[in-house]
Amino acid sequence: MNKILVAQGGGPTAVINQSLVGVVLEARRHKGIDRVYGARHGVRGIVNEDFVDLTQETSHNLELVAATPSSALGSTRDKPDAAYCHKMFQVLKAHGIGHFFNIGGNDSSDVVRIVAQEARDAGYPLRCIHIPKTIDNDLVLNDHTPGFPSAARFVAQAFAGANLDNASLPGVYLGVVMGRHAGFLTAAAALGKKFADDGPHLIYLPERDFDIDRFLADVDAVYKRHGRCVIAVSEGIHAPDGTPMIAKLAQDLERDAHGNVQLSGTGALADLLCEEIKAKLGIKRVRGDTFGYLQRSFVGCVSDVDQREAREVGEKAVQFAMWGDQDGSVAIQRAGHYAADYALLPLEAVAGKTRTMEDAFIADSGTDVTDAFRLYLRPLLGSGMPDAYRLRPAPVAKVLNR
Amino acid sequence: MNKILVAQGGGPTAVINQSLVGVVLEARRHKGIDRVYGARHGVRGIVNEDFVDLTQETSHNLELVAATPSSALGSTRDKPDAAYCHKMFQVLKAHGIGHFFNIGGNDSSDVVRIVAQEARDAGYPLRCIHIPKTIDNDLVLNDHTPGFPSAARFVAQAFAGANLDNASLPGVYLGVVMGRHAGFLTAAAALGKKFADDGPHLIYLPERDFDIDRFLADVDAVYKRHGRCVIAVSEGIHAPDGTPMIAKLAQDLERDAHGNVQLSGTGALADLLCEEIKAKLGIKRVRGDTFGYLQRSFVGCVSDVDQREAREVGEKAVQFAMWGDQDGSVAIQRAGHYAADYALLPLEAVAGKTRTMEDAFIADSGTDVTDAFRLYLRPLLGSGMPDAYRLRPAPVAKVLNR
Structure with a gap:
């Protein structure tokens, strides 16, 4: 047999x-x-x-x-x-x-x-x-x-929605996406973007070293320009010496709640980054989500x-x-x-080898993807991708004008 | 005019x-x-x-x-x-x-x-x-x-997927759902359940007082029975005196990271409950997700x-x-x-009045919904709800049997 x-x-x-x-x-x-x-x-x-x-x-x-x-x-x-x-x-x-x-x-x-x-x-x-x-x-x-394509579709749809939510109630929104070493899934957030001022406005990948001061400056600049900011962050972001940012942030802030816990499967990285933004940039409405298991197991996407x-x-x-x-x-x-x-x-x-995102897929800014990546990923997302529409502006003249 | x-x-x-x-x-x-x-x-x-x-x-x-x-x-x-x-x-x-x-x-x-x-x-x-x-x-x-029906559909689909994920890689999975005072959206997790041993196995609503010891006993019992446990938790769970559990847990554990932060829009409640389960029940694989903004803004559900x-x-x-x-x-x-x-x-x-879940919708155990609730919610979820299937068991006899 x-x-x-x-x-x-x-x-x-x-x-x-x-x-x-x-x-x-x-x-x-x-x-x-x-x-x-x-x-x-x-x-x-x-x-x-x-x-x-x-x-x-x-x-x-x-x-x-x-x-x-x-x-x-x-x-x-x-x-x-x-x-x-x-x-x-x-x-x-x-x-x-x-x-x-x-x-x-x-x-x-x-x-x-x-x-x-x-x-x-x-x-x-x-x-x-x-x-x-x-x-x-x-x-x-x-x-x-x-x-990957289905998880990428989830991430793109999630950010398309988060962007609409953030446009309706402006502030800073940060979503943490899976991928310890490779940023492909985080980068998929870019496919949720339609209009030029849509989010995600900033994307942080494990292929680039993460610097908290530059991050805060990036967020500040976007927030000043658009009055809001949507950010995609890989769970794998790390300092130049390779230390995962979640460990570094928890340590820098002298907080013990997340110091000894696992680096993924918790909302800690999103929470710590949100607290940094609130504390250092003085922005009140800052919200962070960790996509967690939803992005790989959601039934119906x-x-x-x-x-x-x-x-x-x-x-x-x-x-x-x-x-x-x-x-x-x-x-x-x-x-x-x-x-x-x-x-x-x-x-x-x-066997045993790891691919990371090619340089040609990452914008020079280090916080966006290139058109080469969009061209690469779009066909994989499949048919019937939902699309977002907005009202066209037709302002009414003020009467009281106080 | x-x-x-x-x-x-x-x-x-x-x-x-x-x-x-x-x-x-x-x-x-x-x-x-x-x-x-x-x-x-x-x-x-x-x-x-x-x-x-x-x-x-x-x-x-x-x-x-x-x-x-x-x-x-x-x-x-x-x-x-x-x-x-x-x-x-x-x-x-x-x-x-x-x-x-x-x-x-x-x-x-x-x-x-x-x-x-x-x-x-x-x-x-x-x-x-x-x-x-x-x-x-x-x-x-x-x-x-x-x-509500669309958000409920998201929650039901999310738990249907989380249950499949948890069955594949057994452990404890906990998902925190929006709803400060009313548990309807958290209760929708029950509609993600198909087979008798599917999760969510436990549902915690703000309509019932939350007791951490009883919670741990509940989780322990399910874990011993099924070798795994899927839990839906409302962000609004609170002690009998009305103190939100997130504030109480953060205080009990003498942790400061979440003591002064907002009670929703963070992953803190899920993380704190997961840490309790790991510490008190000695279960290794415990994961918590906070559904956050995904549940109200996801494009395509x-x-x-x-x-x-x-x-x-x-x-x-x-x-x-x-x-x-x-x-x-x-x-x-x-x-x-x-x-x-x-x-x-x-x-x-x-105006200004708040409905909470009727008693007839909550099981006597306090950790499940009734069939009345299933009958109430199912038609609202709409057409084309995804369904989950499993392989039928056909065990092969062991040869080495070591």
Whole structure:
């Protein structure tokens, strides 16, 4: 019996189940495959032999699961070392798995690389394929990664709304966006902007060093010009020496509430920056939101382009494995304005490496994106992006004029 | 010349521009009305004579603005006293305004009441109509208020996603929802729940006193049962003596970072509750999000029922004023499963009063809603609510079984 195993790793996305279902449905078409197993909670489910038989699932329910966000098999934050990977390999061998598909980001691709090496060393016939997924968009040699476009759409729509809210009740609004090392998702805030005076007026990315004095001067200048200011901030902003700003701010302000807590999954960075603005610039109405888990798990905000591509990387993974008989990492490549194509890259070329935003995508000011980035991201957001309209000014002459 | 004036007050909603456009387009149909003015930034625009002539706007652009969230005329947080209202009346008189429409919540209805009284006292012919709007759903004698259904839809979708995320990577997830005195919006989290073991498992409303020890016991019990826990918390939760929990927690923990800051618009409450759970229950993976402005301004999450009703309250306001020749506050009344009708209530009956969640909507446990609430809210969320699906279990027998 030829069996394949599929697993999902890392943070959930809006479309990761598309890739899962892409693997399952495509695998069912191949005569060489008898069983499709899924590992519960990623690599941990592999070492624990916690498998479900996806061959018994209806194609109808699979399609409904595909359209459901988050990881239907469950995920894990385990980061396997060599010993962990060795155990995984032993389980794969014991179950007679012939093909292993792992859907995830950097860490997941590295696991695939190590397990593939184990199999080669043991002379066991195992095809290992990494299927890309990450809202951070930080896999090298990929035009972009499934999950990023939908999260980017959420961020763009959120800032489009925050801008309208801020225009209605002027003040300073600051939104903190996920992405520890890569600023792509934060930069997506720029796609929420329509009119020239719309926010976000300032965007702070982890690709540029953060300086609190320059930040305050930037905010002050925008506030004086527009009477309001909308700011997108990456959770990964850091001082020139690499210290995360949240740690630095908490320390500088001699505050202990956030000194020893995790750096993300809290509202601390937004709160600390807002307090700085209030204290130093004397602006009263300052509000900060941390987008948190909403940006990766919100049900009902998804890019149809992302859905299609996430499905296809799953399908292509099976095709590469069955017809190409190769290990590797599936990657999306841009093939037009806009079209996508797929390649199988060597695992060593992708595994464990981190892409950050290219300089060509960041404006010289360091607080905005370029048109090259807008051109890059816009088609990925998909169809039906909401648009914002405003009343045209037709002022009425004053009578009392007091 | 007969002129009407329309203004928008308080926090923006996803559909407040529908009401504005409902007034403008309906007013244009009436022969008795020559000009439709809009006040920029609510009551402040009235005292400042900051008006725009909406008669000159195209109906096409008005329709596009109607579908755009937030207040297209701008809003204000000003809470007018008697002197402020007197100034407003003087401006209305100077411009020959014959009808005044104010779209907003409690405070806005009270302004309409005072201005109407001013006009009566001065013997000046002015029809004054309050048009309801608030995501808090806290206007008395209204089945519900425009803006609430769309915000509720956002909250329900957010928790549906957070639940999937939490099921994939188990731990404790806590989301803080707007609503200082009324828990309707927080309670909407329950509509994100589909399967019996789905979150939110616990819901904390301002209608019930909050006790931190009972909260921790609740979380502990759910976590032991399901291996995870999803919690919805109103920003308005308070101790039995009325002290907001955020103030109490910050004080108890001898922390100063949040002691003197505003009680909403920060991530502090979520962070403090998460720290309590980590410290007292020893659970490692605890994450808190504060939904903040996303829940009222997100572009692209709207209830079509809410859109239609928000449009109709605007239209009905003009019809009541022109055909009924009465002052009052427009209210939505439920007329079937599901159908809406509209009434004009006396301003005194609505102005300045606050509705909270009825006991029949809150489960005896105090941490869940009743089916009566589900029946009440579901039709308001509108069509096309996203649904979540899961894989059916088909476990594979273990081989190594280590």
